[in-house]
Amino acid sequence: MSHDHGHSANRNRLLIAIAIVLAVLVVQLVGAGLSGSLALLADAGHMLSDLTGLVVALMATIVAARPATDRQTFGFRRAEVFGALINGVILVVVAVTVTIGAIGRLISGETDVHSVPMLVTATIGLVANAAALLLLRPAAEHSINMRGAYLEVLGDLVGSATVIVAAVVILTTGFAPADAIASLVIAALIVPRAYSLLRDVVRVLSESAPADTDVAEIRDHILGTKGVVAVHDVHVWAITSGAPVFTAHVVCDPAVFSGGRTGRLLDELSGCLSEHFDVEHSTFQLEPAEHADHEDDFHR
Incomplete structure (x- = not known):
């Protein structure tokens, strides 16, 4: 699936999920008013x-x-991260x-809670949320926003x-504080x-390295490539979830130049990053040893 098609599918999933959530919200507000829950x-x-x-x-x-x-220059994919930030604050x-x-x-x-409308409303919410969850699940693995x-x-x-559990408890035992306790559980x-x-x-x-990225392992792969003498100034970060970016300075054997x-070496290096570490956007600066020797001391 292409990037554009992926975004289109995500939009469609979100639109359907929004419709489901909006309908359930109205039902829940009515149910909360009727039950006092x-x-x-x-x-x-x-x-x-x-x-x-x-x-x-x-x-x-x-x-x-x-x-x-x-x-x-990287597009607007980081907007997904800001969307996730707003979600977290909410x-x-x-x-x-x-x-x-x-x-x-x-x-x-306060004990004025009517368990029957509470139970019916919560059950409707459970079924609707399950449908929305199944709808969003495929995209949740690839996007921090989704x-x-x-x-x-x-x-x-x-x-x-x-809420269903609390309603059943109130209905069968008359223990009204179960409603407030359920609220604390939700929180x-x-x-x-x-x-x-x-x-x-x-x-x-x-711009920390992605949690599933082992920078030391990437460095070892690069050093194991024929013609590579050393590697430094390694940086790995992500534009958004599932979109890692990699840069490095690679010191090469004189024979490479x-x-x-x-x-050919650039193809091998970028292919290695893509195949073994799922990094599609990688940038390498190839250097002779004499250039690396006089680079700034903070290059590692």
């Missing part, structure tokens, strides 16, 4: 944040599909708000399941997902 209202609030996140993800996907320019805000509301209800001892959308819908699914489930997403965003924006083998 804080857990259901918390899940609706989470759903609202997810709807906002999905819209942001859709906008980021559209922007990321724009071609590169002289000013944005998740944190929702978690804090839900926690405050749940603690307040536990302290006040991963953020996937994680938010996953949280909605778990939240709906939590607790949001936190690690928000942390994971924000951690990945920070890794990309700080005198024999006109620089083109």
Whole structure:
């Protein structure tokens, strides 16, 4: 699948997921009003944040599909990272708000919760979230932006399941605080997902090497290539998730230059990066030993 086709497929998935989430949000708000359930209202609030996140993800996907320019030489793919950043912040805000509301209800001892509409509404949400989750899952493995959308819908699914459990407990035992406790569980489930997403965003924006990239192994592969004497100034970072970029200065044997083998060596090096490390964008500066000797001391 080409990059453009991938973005088109992602947009279609997001549009369908947005429609599903919007419909469930309306149902949950009505159900929360009828049942008086804080857990259901918390899940609706989470759903609202997810709807906002999905819209942001859709906008980021559209922007990321724009071609590169002289000013944005890598294109606009990093817009996906900023979309994921907004998603992560939204998740944190929702978690804090839900926690405050749940603690307040536990302290006040409010018990006016109707379990039947709570159960019916949460079940509808569970089924709809499962459908949206299956829709987004294929794209979540290749895009940090789509991963953020996937994680938010996953949280909605778990939240709906939590509300169902609370509704059943209230229906069978009359233990009304189960509603507020379920709200705290939903908030607790949001936190690690928000942390994971924000951690990945920070890794990309700080231009750290991707988590699954072993720089030492890449260096060893380069050094093992015929004609390579040394390698330094190695840099690996990512434009967005799944789009690593690599640069390095490679000191070559004099025979590489005198024999006109620089083109072949470049093909071998870039092929190695692409085949073994899934790096499609790599840049190598080939140097004779005498050039490397007088480069700045910070080159490694």
